[in-house]
Amino acid sequence: xxxRDQSVLSEILPPEERAIEAVVARYQRVxxxxxxFARTLSGNxxxxxxxxxxxxxxxxxxxxxxxxxxxxxxRSAPVTPSEVALTTALHEVIHLIATDLDEERPIPKEWLVFxxxxxxxxxxxxxxxxxxxxxSGVMDEDFVRPxxxxxxxxxxxxxxxxxxxxxxLHALNVIGGPAAEALFLSIEDARQERIHFDAYxxxxxxxxxxxxxxxxxxxxxxxxxxxxxxxxxxxxxxxxDRNDVQKRLxxxxxxxxxxxxxxxxxxxxxxxxxxxxxxxxxxxxxAKMHNLVQEGAASSSPQGRKVEMDAxxxxxxxxxxxxxxxxxxxxxxxxxxxxxxxxxxxxxxxxKKGEAETGGDPATDQIMKVSTAPTVxxxxxxxxxxxxxxxxxxxxxxxxxxxxxxxxxxxxWGVTQHRVSGELYPLFLANQxxxxxxxxxAGDLSPYTPLLLGAGLYERMFERRDxxxxxxxxxxxxxxxxxxxxxPRSLGSRKAPWAMAxxxxxxxxxxxxxxxxxxDFEIAIFNRSFAAAPDDTEFSYRExxxxxxxxxxxxxxxxxxxxxxxxxxxIVKNFSDRWRASSDVLAGLFYTAAAPQDxxxxxxxxxxxxxxxxxxxKAANVDEFNVxxxxxxxxSQHATHRIMVVLxxxxxxxxxxxxxxxxxxxxRGGTTVLGIGIGDDTVRSAxxxxxxxxxxxxxxxxxxxxxxxxxxxxxxxxxxxxxWVNAGDRALETFVN
Numbered sequence: 001x002x003x004r005d006q007s008v009l010s011e012i013l014p015p016e017e018r019a020i021e022a023v024v025a026r027y028q029r030v031x032x033x034x035x036x037f038a039r040t041l042s043g044n045x046x047x048x049x050x051x052x053x054x055x056x057x058x059x060x061x062x063x064x065x066x067x068x069x070x071x072x073x074x075r076s077a078p079v080t081p082s083e084v085a086l087t088t089a090l091h092e093v094i095h096l097i098a099t100d101l102d103e104e105r106p107i108p109k110e111w112l113v114f115x116x117x118x119x120x121x122x123x124x125x126x127x128x129x130x131x132x133x134x135x136s137g138v139m140d141e142d143f144v145r146p147x148x149x150x151x152x153x154x155x156x157x158x159x160x161x162x163x164x165x166x167x168x169l170h171a172l173n174v175i176g177g178p179a180a181e182a183l184f185l186s187i188e189d190a191r192q193e194r195i196h197f198d199a200y201x202x203x204x205x206x207x208x209x210x211x212x213x214x215x216x217x218x219x220x221x222x223x224x225x226x227x228x229x230x231x232x233x234x235x236x237x238x239x240x241d242r243n244d245v246q247k248r249l250x251x252x253x254x255x256x257x258x259x260x261x262x263x264x265x266x267x268x269x270x271x272x273x274x275x276x277x278x279x280x281x282x283x284x285x286x287a288k289m290h291n292l293v294q295e296g297a298a299s300s301s302p303q304g305r306k307v308e309m310d311a312x313x314x315x316x317x318x319x320x321x322x323x324x325x326x327x328x329x330x331x332x333x334x335x336x337x338x339x340x341x342x343x344x345x346x347x348x349x350x351x352k353k354g355e356a357e358t359g360g361d362p363a364t365d366q367i368m369k370v371s372t373a374p375t376v377x378x379x380x381x382x383x384x385x386x387x388x389x390x391x392x393x394x395x396x397x398x399x400x401x402x403x404x405x406x407x408x409x410x411x412x413w414g415v416t417q418h419r420v421s422g423e424l425y426p427l428f429l430a431n432q433x434x435x436x437x438x439x440x441x442a443g444d445l446s447p448y449t450p451l452l453l454g455a456g457l458y459e460r461m462f463e464r465r466d467x468x469x470x471x472x473x474x475x476x477x478x479x480x481x482x483x484x485x486x487x488p489r490s491l492g493s494r495k496a497p498w499a500m501a502x503x504x505x506x507x508x509x510x511x512x513x514x515x516x517x518x519x520d521f522e523i524a525i526f527n528r529s530f531a532a533a534p535d536d537t538e539f540s541y542r543e544x545x546x547x548x549x550x551x552x553x554x555x556x557x558x559x560x561x562x563x564x565x566x567x568x569x570x571i572v573k574n575f576s577d578r579w580r581a582s583s584d585v586l587a588g589l590f591y592t593a594a595a596p597q598d599x600x601x602x603x604x605x606x607x608x609x610x611x612x613x614x615x616x617x618k619a620a621n622v623d624e625f626n627v628x629x630x631x632x633x634x635x636s637q638h639a640t641h642r643i644m645v646v647l648x649x650x651x652x653x654x655x656x657x658x659x660x661x662x663x664x665x666x667x668r669g670g671t672t673v674l675g676i677g678i679g680d681d682t683v684r685s686a687x688x689x690x691x692x693x694x695x696x697x698x699x700x701x702x703x704x705x706x707x708x709x710x711x712x713x714x715x716x717x718x719x720x721x722x723x724w725v726n727a728g729d730r731a732l733e734t735f736v737n
Contacts, residue, residue: 009077009084017081020556021385021563023069024051024371026085034089038062041196042097049093052364053555055328056342057096063342064092065328066367067555072325077209087206091325094196095189099329101273101336104165108274111175114281168273169333176281178313179293181333183229184280186320189330190237191267191276211239211323218322219248225292225312226319227253232260232283233320236267256290362544363551369531370563376625376632379665380658384567386625390534391525391570392541394611395588398599402587405594409505415700473519474575474639475707476630477510479503480648481527481570482621486596489679490694499678500593502696503647506703507572508586510645513704515579517711520637523572523586526626528653529618531568538603541612567622569629575637592616623652623686624659627673631666642671643710645703649678651685660686674706 016022027034035049044060052063072088073081172180197204215234219227227249234240235257242261246254263282270276287293293312317332329339370385377383409415479485485500507523514521530545545564552560572589573582592599592613603610627646634642644666652659663673663686675687678699684690691706693699 009073009075009079009081018070018073019562020066020070020367020559021370021373023073023085024066024367026081027051027064027066027069027089028371030082030086030089033086034093037090038093038097041093051368053361053551054338054342055092055096056339057099057329058343062093062096064089064096066364068092068325068327072210075210075213077206077213079206079209083203083206084210087203087210088325090197090200090203091193091207092327094192095327095329096339098192098196099188099336099339101168102340103273104167105171105274106164107166107171107175108278111171111278111281114180114285115175168277169336172277172280173333176284177309179225179309179316180277180280180284182313182316182320183232183284184277185330185332185336186229186233186316186324187236187264187267187280187283188273188276189320189324189327190233190239191270193237193239194268207325208239210325214323215240215248218319221322222319223315224250224253225287226315228256228260228283228287228290228292229316230319230323231257232264233324235261236264252290253292256286256292259289260286361551362547363555365544366548366552366563370566373566374629376628378624378628378658379661380655382655382658384622384625386569386629387531387566388569388571388629389531390574391572391585391589392532392534392536392611392615393585394535394537394609395592396584397609397611398588398591398602399584401595402589402591406505406508406587406590409501409590409594409696410509413502413505413696413700415505415509415697415704472639473517473641473643473711474634474637475510475514475519475521476634476642476644477507477521477523477703478626478630478644478646479507479523479525480621480623480650481525481616482649483527483616483618485649485678486593486616497593497596498696499649499699501590502699503678503703504586504590504593505696506647506700508590509700509704510707511573511579511583511586513707520575520639521573522575522630522633523582524626524630525570525572525589526568526621526623527570527616527618528565528567528620528622529615530564531566532570532612532615536612536615537608538610538612538614539607541615542607565618565620567625569626575633620653621648621650622654623648624654624662627659627666628662631662631669631671634671635669641711643674643707644671645674645676645707646687647676647678647699647703648680648683650680651682656682656685663687672710674703674710676702676706 031049035047038049039045039047046060047062048060049062049064051066053065054063055065055068056063069085069088072084075084077084079087166174169181169184172184176183193204193207197207211234215230218230222230231245231249231253234245235242242257246257249257260283263279263286267276267279284293321331328335330336369387373385373387375383376386479500480503481500485503486497487499488495488497489499511521511523513519530541530548532541533544536544549560549564552563556563572586573579588611592611596613599610599613603613623646627644630644634644663675667673667688673687673689675683675690676699677683677690677692679692679694681692683692689706691702693702
């Protein structure tokens with residue numbers, strides 16, 4: 001037994017860790033173990049366990065509703081988050097696989113003595129409570145599963161040919177009303193848990209801890225019938241000792257439990273749901289005998305009795321549900337039927353083997369995407385999810401038009417696209433030569449080469465040797481991709497959407513510079529909106545966004561906004577990618593930025609082919625998480641000199657203080673960070689190296705010159721020999737000083 005003084009779940013789990021994406025992420029860590037358990041339980045080695053908005057089970061697939069996990073984390077129990085994830089998943093798999101109430105039979109004749117009667121005609125043979133069952137508190141053994149004659153059972157395998165055959169839940173409703181149905185579902189729930197958790201005592205103890213923390217409140221607020229039903233559930237499932245349960249009950253309810261024990265004792269020895277239905281009817285009769293069910297209190301009319309029976313069923317459900325983890329197939333009749341209907345849908349439409357992560361619906365796909373996204377931590381201690389993916393490849397469809405517009409904009413805005421490295425190229429070339437020696441005499445083959453070859457020293461002739469003067473460089477460029485970057489701005493006598501276009505022209509020019517100098521570089525664009533997938537088109541993006549948003553609003557309510565308006569980091573060109581392979585995507589993105597109306601028109605006319613231009617539909621951004629993530633990627637390159645350029649048209653919608661702390665932390669780590677603001681001088685509040693521009697010419701020039709300046713300085717500050725001074729323009733000395 002766990003020490004009750006230990007910290008409980010509600011104390012160690014902050015609100016953000018109870019969010020659905022955090023819950024799903026914890027489930028993912030135990031998913032392989034859950035799949036193995038489900039395969040063992042079902043006897044199907046090909047069974048797939050996955051998540052979906054509608055829980056269900058088929059022969060080959062089990063779909064878990066992540067909302068059930070979230071409910072479990074709201075408990076104040078002395079358990080850990082990992083224990084809750086594992087136990088809740090086991091709980092759901094057990095009930096989804098073990099619950100099958102579809103078999104139809106004629107209503108057993110022994111049930112007829114329990115049938116509800118509206119009017120009492122005084123005939124003892126029609127009395128609703130079989131009083132003879134309670135003599136000496138012992139149940140007639142034959143009454144639990146009485147011997148049936150051939151007249152009672154239809155041996156035909158096709159139940160549809162017997163007009164009297166009905167489903168179990170329908171039969172219970174006909175005989176005992178909604179209360180019998182609710183009591184049956186709670187007892188069947190407890191029976192399944194007791195049988196299947198017996199082999200997993202550790203998980204069983206966690207389940208008991210989750211339940212026990214709610215018993216006191218549930219008992220205190222329950223009516224007598226609710227107390228009785230809850231006590232039966234706890235005892236049948238072995239979640240609480242009978243004596244301990246009875247101490248919490250009203251005296252007359254405790255007496256009812258004494259009489260009910262004769263019927264509950266065999267509950268774990270039977271595997272037929274219809275027999276559990278018999279026990280439920282017997283327990284309801286015990287409740288009636290002890291006046292826990294107030295018959296005829298409102299009215300003797302059929303309408304009045306129906307209201308009373310519905311109230312009794314509600315009392316049972318509310319009391320038991322306040323303690324148990326409510327699983328969809330055993331919540332109520334409607335929920336069970338929805339679960340079975342979903343099974344037919346999965347079997348007919350999806351049912352794909354090998355997909356163990358999602359249930360195939362956009363809402364769950366989005367939750368999974370957020371849950372598996374990396375969590376970025378800032379120097380301030382704040383953490384947040386950042387969705388990182390490649391920019392949709394479909395932007396390459398605009399590449400031809402984009403290249404033409406790049407050439408025109410380059411000429412109009414005075415940004416040269418030829419030999420942009422200028423005097424830097426010989427410096428880098430000399431640096432590479434300085435750091436690499438071949439053979440024994442600085443590059444010239446030795447006259448003793450044949451002897452070296454014969455002595456097996458061939459590899460030494462091409463030995464690579466690092467010298468102290470050797471330098472390496474890495475460049476990261478971040479571009480604000482919010483909708484405001486596409487808004488028209490003053491451009492002389494007119495207005496045009498030049499902000500993102502100028503930024504991308506600068507990115508293009510820097511890419512050419514870095515490629516010439518053989519510098520590793522990365523280009524990324526960031527925004528806050530519904531995340532696009534790498535293979536998205538305008539059609540698929542809009543469809544997924546609409547369906548995911550609608551589904552999440554239904555299942556997550558107010559949290560849907562957080563799950564659909566995520567902080568996104570799109571990689572246009574990765575450090576390891578070839579520039580030529582990424583240039584088409586960047587050119588297409590430039591066309592979208594330079595001619596947004598034309599791009600939108602193309603997307604409307606051919607949405608299945610056009611890139612998702614509507615992904616830039618929100619203005620808000622959270623810069624600090626993108627800066628922190630880009631810095632981490634940049635550091636992983638292990639370059640001796642690292643440069644980051646961040647371009648945005650306004651301050652972060654997060655925290656200016658957090659952004660400033662993040663930038664300062666990145667620079668302390670050895671990375672030079674350049675912040676460029678478009679018409680917004682608040683960039684100076686966060687970046688120690690900042691520049692504000694008002695025109696496209698100034699923006700593109702600031703980006704290129706800023707990086708060129710930094711490269712100069714890194715060479716000058718090395719303080720190693722003066723070989724590079726003679727290799728470049730003497731203007732370098734003036735520039736550095």
